[in-house]
Amino acid sequence: MVIQSSQQPASGASSYPDPMIDGHFGSYGGQFVPETLMPALGELVAAFGEARSDPEFTRKLADFERTYSGRPTPVHYARRLTERLGGAQVYLKREDLAHTGAHKINNALGQGLLAQHMGKKRIIAETGAGQHGVAAATVCAMLGLQCIVYMGEGDIRRQALNVFRMKLMGAEVRPVYSGTATLKDAKNEAIRDWVTNVNDTYYMIGSALGPHPYPIMVRHFQSVIGIEARTQMLESTGKLPDTVIACVGGGSNAIGIFYPFIGDADVQLIGVEAAGAGVATDKHCATLVAGSPGVLHGTRSYLLHDADGQVMETHSISAGLDYPGVGPEHSFLKDSGRATYVAIDDRTAVGALHLLSETEGIIPALESAHAIAYAAELAPSLSRSHAVLVNVSGRGDKDMETVSRELGLTLGIDADAGGRR
Amino acid sequence: MSAAVTLRNGLDERLQATRANGDMALVMYLTAGFPDADSTLRWGPLLAQNGASIIELGIPFSDPLGDGPTIQRSSQAALDAGMTLRGSLDLATAIHADVDAPVVLMSYCNPLFRMGVKEFATAAALAGVTGVIVPDLPIEESSELATALAAAGIHLIFLLSPASTEERIRRTAEIASGFIYCMALTGVTGARANLSEGLPDFLARVRACTDVPLIVGFGVSKPEHIKRLSAHADGAVVASALVDLVERTPVDARDAAISAFVRELHASCSGS
Numbered sequence: 001m002v003i004q005s006s007q008q009p010a011s012g013a014s015s016y017p018d019p020m021i022d023g024h025f026g027s028y029g030g031q032f033v034p035e036t037l038m039p040a041l042g043e044l045v046a047a048f049g050e051a052r053s054d055p056e057f058t059r060k061l062a063d064f065e066r067t068y069s070g071r072p073t074p075v076h077y078a079r080r081l082t083e084r085l086g087g088a089q090v091y092l093k094r095e096d097l098a099h100t101g102a103h104k105i106n107n108a109l110g111q112g113l114l115a116q117h118m119g120k121k122r123i124i125a126e127t128g129a130g131q132h133g134v135a136a137a138t139v140c141a142m143l144g145l146q147c148i149v150y151m152g153e154g155d156i157r158r159q160a161l162n163v164f165r166m167k168l169m170g171a172e173v174r175p176v177y178s179g180t181a182t183l184k185d186a187k188n189e190a191i192r193d194w195v196t197n198v199n200d201t202y203y204m205i206g207s208a209l210g211p212h213p214y215p216i217m218v219r220h221f222q223s224v225i226g227i228e229a230r231t232q233m234l235e236s237t238g239k240l241p242d243t244v245i246a247c248v249g250g251g252s253n254a255i256g257i258f259y260p261f262i263g264d265a266d267v268q269l270i271g272v273e274a275a276g277a278g279v280a281t282d283k284h285c286a287t288l289v290a291g292s293p294g295v296l297h298g299t300r301s302y303l304l305h306d307a308d309g310q311v312m313e314t315h316s317i318s319a320g321l322d323y324p325g326v327g328p329e330h331s332f333l334k335d336s337g338r339a340t341y342v343a344i345d346d347r348t349a350v351g352a353l354h355l356l357s358e359t360e361g362i363i364p365a366l367e368s369a370h371a372i373a374y375a376a377e378l379a380p381s382l383s384r385s386h387a388v389l390v391n392v393s394g395r396g397d398k399d400m401e402t403v404s405r406e407l408g409l410t411l412g413i414d415a416d417a418g419g420r421r
Numbered sequence: 422m423s424a425a426v427t428l429r430n431g432l433d434e435r436l437q438a439t440r441a442n443g444d445m446a447l448v449m450y451l452t453a454g455f456p457d458a459d460s461t462l463r464w465g466p467l468l469a470q471n472g473a474s475i476i477e478l479g480i481p482f483s484d485p486l487g488d489g490p491t492i493q494r495s496s497q498a499a500l501d502a503g504m505t506l507r508g509s510l511d512l513a514t515a516i517h518a519d520v521d522a523p524v525v526l527m528s529y530c531n532p533l534f535r536m537g538v539k540e541f542a543t544a545a546a547l548a549g550v551t552g553v554i555v556p557d558l559p560i561e562e563s564s565e566l567a568t569a570l571a572a573a574g575i576h577l578i579f580l581l582s583p584a585s586t587e588e589r590i591r592r593t594a595e596i597a598s599g600f601i602y603c604m605a606l607t608g609v610t611g612a613r614a615n616l617s618e619g620l621p622d623f624l625a626r627v628r629a630c631t632d633v634p635l636i637v638g639f640g641v642s643k644p645e646h647i648k649r650l651s652a653h654a655d656g657a658v659v660a661s662a663l664v665d666l667v668e669r670t671p672v673d674a675r676d677a678a679i680s681a682f683v684r685e686l687h688a689s690c691s692g693s
Contacts, residue, residue, distance in 0.1 A: 034557060035582045039589065195487065294531050295531045297486070
């Protein structure tokens with residue numbers, strides 16, 4: 001199979017914005033950062049622009065994707081899940097099988113190589129659940145780069161396992177106590193570090209957000225998911241999928257699988273946000289479903305903020321979706337109608353984690369379980385000829401403690417955690 | 422030169438006067454509503470009476486990514502005490518009515534955009550505000566707000582950094598009005614013991630491109646700093662050092678401590 005890392009949307013998307021021209025996706029995106037960072041962003045735009053059209057860089061990235069990350073990841077036909085749902089055929093893109101157990105490695109690898117190419121030796125990153133932190137620490141260890149990960153103090157307590165993984169790989173994990181001590185505050189702190197150490201530091205953002213060029217750069221490195229999946233679906237079914245479903249926090253796995261299908265007008269794209277305790281409550285992070293445009297962390301996009309423009313506290317059982325903003329390209333896709341966005345609550349996501357575990361022997365991350373849950377709601381109403389492709393963005397090992405707690409069980413004591421059906 | 426240069430208000434008059442006297446303009450910063458609205462209302466006039474040339478009122482925001490720990494804390498405390506953008510504009514109105522010193526606002530983008538830039542510009546003009554500083558709004562993203570503010574007779578104050586390229590300094594100088602906020606360092610706000618060695622060089626690079634007043638902030642915390650800057654700039658902003666002073670002073674001694682600090686800073690501003 002050919003892995004192509006440089007791509008444009010297929011024909012039919014000629015009006016699609018190209019942020020390499022002015023940094024915007026329609027009215028979204030941009031560079032809302034302190035002046036001190038503007039020259040560094042200019043450098044990054046130039047370096048990324050060169051790298052993505054440099055065959056040598058592209059070849060090096062593709063080699064690492066194959067030999068280090070384990071790409072291509074397979075597409076699996078979920079036969080028992082399909083039978084259980086009794087409607088559309090469900091296919092799973094297995095990003096959970098990539099090195100470190102999630103799609104985050106794709107972006108960390110691409111940006112790590114770019115940082116090395118730019119001669120930067122000090123890498124900073126922010127993390128919520130710790131998946132991007134682990135991916136950053138992994139790539140930095142492999143490339144011999146210094147790695148500092150900012151992480152909210154609250155998240156450090158909740159995600160002790162990932163903190164330990166990062167430290168094992170030589171990263172320094174810096175606790176963030178300010179604000180709500182979660183992902184958004186870790187991002188604030190990483191940006192403060194970058195402003196202070198802008199000369200020698202590379203800021204490795206983990207999702208398709210932040211100031212230009214990050215959204216387009218992260219999309220570029222994550223698009224390998226959709227490029228592979230598009231070819232794999234054609235090979236195994238002889239046609240494109242009718243529907244592509246992915247979970248959306250910041251939106252990197254979703255834009256990675258959506259983007260190569262944007263020009264395929266018949267392919268329906270659905271992003272699934274986290275409804276937490278319900279979008280009618282104040283405990284959710286369904287930014288596109290329930291938010292309105294605003295500016296956070298350098299980009300204009302949909303945002304969960306109050307009437308005074310203060311950013312709201314969010315909630316999801318899945319730490320990786322628990323963020324009040326979203327990538328600007330998703331805001332553009334929502335307004336243009338090319339993609340639609342829905343929300344799944346905590347309880348339904350946990351149910352989907354069980355469903356996929358029992359029917360397919362695949363334990364998805366709680367983030368990915370949101371996408372599975374929506375596929376499970378949608379599939380029964382569709383015909384057998386309809387193919388739904390779901391991105392399993394990560395594996396669920398990291399979530400076992402959260403899920404057992406949700407069920408009122410204690411790991412190691414209650415042996416009947418599974419087999420509830 | 423752009424049309425913005427023709428905009429004139431009380432801020433220009435004040436800066437022209439300090440420059441004519443050979444004095445440094447002293448910009449003193451308060452976080453609106455820290456620790457409460459009454460304190461801000463009392464301290465605005467107190468700053469002016471003791472020698473502040475300009476009052477900078479900071480609008481608290483949940484995610485102040487350009488600020489160090491001091492202003493992060495004061496912003497969060499102000500938000501916890503219920504301060505809002507509208508509340509801050511009310512404070513600006515009251516302070517403006519009470520003192521000669523022009524009032525400028527500092528706000529991150531989101532509260533302004535949430536209100537709507539036109540509605541904000543109109544409300545700020547009604548409050549007597551003369552300039553607005555937006556630390557996360559580079560020139561590339563500024564035209565919408567700059568246009569709305571100019572229509573309301575208010576300067577959008579641009580910032581430059583020691584990291585700014587010659588080209589960015591030139592482009593900023595072309596559209597700057599009121600003053601240019603020159604950051605003394607690459608980093609976040611917060612009092613520092615020393616000014617950086619390269620600062621005079623940076624200010625000379627900006628000065629070579631424009632006659633617009635240059636006011637230096639970030640890390641400026643002592644009379645010695647202001648004295649050192651007087652050969653290179655038109656004024657200085659003291660922000661975190663004042664907030665630090667408030668935090669470490671018992672409640673009933675704060676007014677006196679603030680007055681003494683501002684008098685001391687003001688004494689270092691005199692060119693004669």
